[in-house]
Amino acid sequence: MSKDKQLRLEADQNTAKHKSIVEQDPYRLHYHIMPPVGLLNDPNGFIQWKGTYHLFYQWMPFKTGHGAKFWGHYSSQDFVHWKHEEIALTPSEWYEKNGCYSGSAIEHDGKLYVFYTGNVKDDNGNRESYQCLAISEDGIHFEKKGPVIERLEGYTAHFRDPKVWEQDGQYFMVIGAQTKGLKGAVVLFQSENLVDWTHAGILTGGGEGILKEFGYMFECPDLFYLDGKDILVFSPQGLEPEGMKYQNVYQAGYVTGTFDPSSGTFEHGAFHELDHGFDFYAPQTTKDKKGRRILFAWMSVPDQNEQDHPTIKHQWLHNMTIPRELKCIGGKLYQVPVRELEGLRVNEAVEHRVELQQKNQQFEGVRGKAVELLAEDIIVSKGWFDISVGEAARMVYSSEQKIFTLERQSYVDGVVEKRHCRLDDLNNLHIFVDTSSIEVFINDGEHVFTSRFYPSPDNESIQFGASEKSCFTIKKWDLTRIF
Ligand code: FRU
CATH class of the missing domain: 2.115.10.20 (Glycosyl hydrolase domain; family 43)
Structure with a gap:
């Protein structure tokens, strides 16, 4: 042979x-x-x-x-x-x-x-x-x-x-x-x-x-x-x-x-x-x-x-x-x-217009392990705004420091590790979550954060928080399983 x-x-x-x-x-x-x-x-x-x-x-x-x-x-x-x-x-x-x-x-x-x-x-x-x-x-x-x-x-x-x-x-x-x-x-x-x-x-x-x-x-x-x-x-x-x-x-x-x-x-x-x-x-x-x-x-x-x-x-x-x-x-x-990824969506978007000034808020239907999230018209006039996915990834925008951060629990030792970029203003976030991966597109793709992360498999929660009054529209789609 x-x-x-x-x-x-x-x-x-x-x-x-x-x-x-x-x-x-x-x-x-x-x-x-x-x-x-x-x-x-x-x-x-x-x-x-x-x-x-x-x-x-x-x-x-x-x-x-x-x-x-x-x-x-x-x-x-x-x-x-x-x-x-x-x-x-x-x-x-x-x-x-x-x-x-x-x-x-x-x-x-x-x-x-x-x-x-x-x-x-x-x-x-x-x-x-x-x-x-x-x-x-x-x-x-x-x-x-x-x-x-x-x-x-x-x-x-x-x-x-x-x-x-x-x-x-x-x-x-x-x-x-x-x-x-x-x-x-x-x-x-x-x-x-x-x-x-x-x-x-x-x-x-x-x-x-x-x-x-x-x-x-x-x-x-x-x-x-x-x-x-x-x-x-x-x-x-x-x-x-x-x-x-x-x-x-x-x-x-x-x-x-x-x-x-x-x-x-x-x-x-x-x-x-x-x-x-x-x-x-x-x-x-x-x-x-x-x-x-x-x-x-x-x-x-x-x-x-x-x-x-x-x-x-x-x-x-x-x-x-x-x-x-x-x-x-x-x-x-x-x-x-790419536009074609809209073909992954299995349902109409769940949509909420949100005004928020607390930690760890959840919104009806906004959860899942393979999802697309679109947060638009974001206004964070003071303090910070965050989104947590499972217990293992968190995105935070500090309007005072003008820094966007992605945190994850390390898959090596569980300790929280961070990556940052400077961001003058947060307008929109387009996020793709897929069981153990997250891709975050900020302000129409001007900045991107790509990472693996490992939440407990049964934790499908997505939580939002803000230290001062923040507003945004959130849309969420479940994405289909191809593989
Ligand atoms: C980059 C790389 C390439 C090489 C390939 C080998 O990750 O090291 O330079 O061609 O992977 O798998």
Whole structure:
């Protein structure tokens, strides 16, 4: 049997073996993409191809830890219903034997081309990496073409995560890299045919320019044009916490500027985090046929207490965010849940206009474990306003300090931990809760907090409080179970 066949068989067997224990987990999500078993990390190869959305993902089907990754595959027509397709890539060849690492997809001549990193380790743990190509005619079965780019001089083997796009009749690729001087960098390649690639310089980092001292590795770069700006999204590693910023082990964010395809240069401004919550990393975007720029991210962070998640005893770990549409307004990226997610709603909204000046208030019908909440026309003229979900997550806005906070009970030791952002005024909150995940979109998506949290499974309460008179309208929908 070929190595590829054998790996597929073993992955299928392991999925079948653990299906029932996975499904018995009360923290299994209802409408977020998860692995059927084992560990999921980065979104990969996200594309709308021949009408269908394809989302591939980093998958370790044999354990709830990292290792020789596969490309798992989900497809959807509408971002609501997802089909788990057969495995797209297994780490079966010499140039990827320790993992088919992250990458991207592009359409060419009616075929689906995917670029990914072949990760290779020798017996002494030395790493090598190859940027590889695989081509599909049906979007399901891939023919591997092997490495198309080898590592450059001047970089360590942390050279990965190719993202490809077309511009002005040429193809470009960005790669996340680490220089031999241990600086994070984004490297640019250019091609006429997607097979032969030429190095076109450093796009940013590498110990030069505005990101000169900015960590030791940039992962998962993604460069795209949106609303008049060129935007580079990437995940830097090695930043120190700075006030409210950079509180997680690693970050994910963006810079905006102008990319010149003829010279391969990118003039850009300062780095902004995309999310203020505890669990957000390695985002990847695509432009769909409606012209929308849509993002998925991994709802976790590498090396951040991953082994303490309670889902591990049910043999699975991690999930994607909901899909979000990006807009660039005044040089800032806004994120809003894609419109299609209204298709998850199972009932008409429960709605209340509320005036509140007490703690721990509940409103009829406003409860549940998989819900969408929309708080609008919020007026907090003095003091603080809060919303608690289960007993394990709380959002607080202090109108005096002008700070928005997300608190959660740590799944490691139960202690309350906090993330913050500055917020001059709180106007609206759009919140997606899904058994053990919460995504909070503030003021039409200007700020976002994304996190896992673990309330007692039978606690479906949602409570509101205010220290002084506060007003708002609250709408709530129950969301259906897809998975
Ligand atoms: C980011 C990352 C990528 C790599 C992949 C491996 O989370 O480390 O840089 O390609 O995960 O699973």
